[in-house]
Amino acid sequence: MSRTHGGRNALVLVAALFAFWQVVYWIVGDTALSSPLDTLAYTAKLVASENFGMHLFDTMRAFAIAFALSVAIGLAVGFWLGFDRLSGDVLEPMIVTVYAIPKLTLYPILLLAFGLGLSAKVAFGVLHGVIPIILFTLAAVRSTKPILLKTGHIMKLSRLQMIRWILFPAAVPEIFTGLRVGFSLTLIGSLLAEMFASQRGLGYLLMTGIGLHNIEQVMAVTLLIVVFAAAVSTILLQIDRRLHRNARNL
Amino acid sequence: MKRLVVYRIAVVAGLIALLEVLCLAGVIDKITMQAPHLIARDLWRLLASGKMNGAIAKTLGNTLLALLFAVGAGVIAGALLHRRRALRDTLDPLFATYYAVPVFAFYPFFIVVFGLGDLPQILIAFMLGVVAMIVNTLNGLDRVPTVLLKTARILRLGPVDTALSVTLPSAGPYLLTGVKLAVAYAFIGIIGSEFILSRGGIGYEINFAYTNFDNATMYPLIVLILLASIAINTVLSRWERTLLARRGAR
Numbered sequence: 001m002s003r004t005h006g007g008r009n010a011l012v013l014v015a016a017l018f019a020f021w022q023v024v025y026w027i028v029g030d031t032a033l034s035s036p037l038d039t040l041a042y043t044a045k046l047v048a049s050e051n052f053g054m055h056l057f058d059t060m061r062a063f064a065i066a067f068a069l070s071v072a073i074g075l076a077v078g079f080w081l082g083f084d085r086l087s088g089d090v091l092e093p094m095i096v097t098v099y100a101i102p103k104l105t106l107y108p109i110l111l112l113a114f115g116l117g118l119s120a121k122v123a124f125g126v127l128h129g130v131i132p133i134i135l136f137t138l139a140a141v142r143s144t145k146p147i148l149l150k151t152g153h154i155m156k157l158s159r160l161q162m163i164r165w166i167l168f169p170a171a172v173p174e175i176f177t178g179l180r181v182g183f184s185l186t187l188i189g190s191l192l193a194e195m196f197a198s199q200r201g202l203g204y205l206l207m208t209g210i211g212l213h214n215i216e217q218v219m220a221v222t223l224l225i226v227v228f229a230a231a232v233s234t235i236l237l238q239i240d241r242r243l244h245r246n247a248r249n250l
Numbered sequence: 251m252k253r254l255v256v257y258r259i260a261v262v263a264g265l266i267a268l269l270e271v272l273c274l275a276g277v278i279d280k281i282t283m284q285a286p287h288l289i290a291r292d293l294w295r296l297l298a299s300g301k302m303n304g305a306i307a308k309t310l311g312n313t314l315l316a317l318l319f320a321v322g323a324g325v326i327a328g329a330l331l332h333r334r335r336a337l338r339d340t341l342d343p344l345f346a347t348y349y350a351v352p353v354f355a356f357y358p359f360f361i362v363v364f365g366l367g368d369l370p371q372i373l374i375a376f377m378l379g380v381v382a383m384i385v386n387t388l389n390g391l392d393r394v395p396t397v398l399l400k401t402a403r404i405l406r407l408g409p410v411d412t413a414l415s416v417t418l419p420s421a422g423p424y425l426l427t428g429v430k431l432a433v434a435y436a437f438i439g440i441i442g443s444e445f446i447l448s449r450g451g452i453g454y455e456i457n458f459a460y461t462n463f464d465n466a467t468m469y470p471l472i473v474l475i476l477l478a479s480i481a482i483n484t485v486l487s488r489w490e491r492t493l494l495a496r497r498g499a500r
Contacts (some may be wrong), residue, residue: 100434108460185349233350
């Protein structure tokens, strides 16, 4: 019942956003904005064009590597800080603070360190995505029910066995939330890196769109990015909610 | 608690010392990064010379403006949505996926519509901040105890009195969480958009220094932004914690 409601809400919302866009188009006019239909048509043309595949591939490659690294580093650091009470207490507030700084200003440092190209983009994506994964994993490990840990101790599990059979399964819903947030932030990070300095990718297409005053291109790429991000995030959110519901029912 | 603070300072000092050693030993070359003590010296000179005062004032002014709009609009929208269940349900998917969408992707589009002035930057910062404020306002209003509202009705308080003496004190800590997030987002929005494309402000100066290989300006400015955002965030977090403690939520 609630699921059909959710679907209806999302549909109403999308329709309302498109209506809003059309109304703004009527007010602002052709010079600054292209209409929803024109944008969709241009998007179709853009996606079919020959170079687009290269730009998309470039963005997706940087994003995929960055996300894989974020997950690996985030889980490792998160489990460590969750286990080791003292390190966790010392470092957690510092990591939270780093979360709130405008990381875009750090990008020049990354560019100087990694050079203009894939590795700088990946590093910037990781910088954005790794922190929520660390924080959620840490919280998940710490909030594991003590009785589960005690059972593990009684069974004389080693540290690795403890992670494999007790902590990880118990922490999965929370960790998944971290991965969901980390996914969006990594995407944002990689795109921002491309907007600031790169020769390829969707972010680069956005910036050349401005340079050439090609409004349709700017809007088409923005639309693609927004639709992709919103769609993936909605799917992840559904899985996330189901995991949490199942965990509660245990 | 005191011991943790000492450890934290030790970690930061250790990292800075490590950078210093790496820079002096030539592992990190001069083009990539200057030694921390030189950065500190340059920052002092830069601030003392007053060269950056204009840029700092511009960035802070825009951030403040965006913050005021975001907090004002967020609280009002949150209060209105709290009474409109159907509308709130419809907007729920938007709020849930909002921060997964790279808001900066709209920046090129805003430049096309509004021109390359302060307005697109303020709009980006506003868009980043306002949803955090709305969500936290809703959260705070949800947690006002029903018994207090009933008491207010029995005492025949008017809507203004109820808001001032019942709703606001109860929802206060959550509103402050919203403000804290809005501050961080407004800062990120302004500096980020200055950085991508603009005609002034600290973000612009960093970008300019980066393009000119002017590390003696770039690193001090980056450090300045880091210090500023860390300071603001720490103060607000501390205030939030005392408010929550007073309300007994923790």
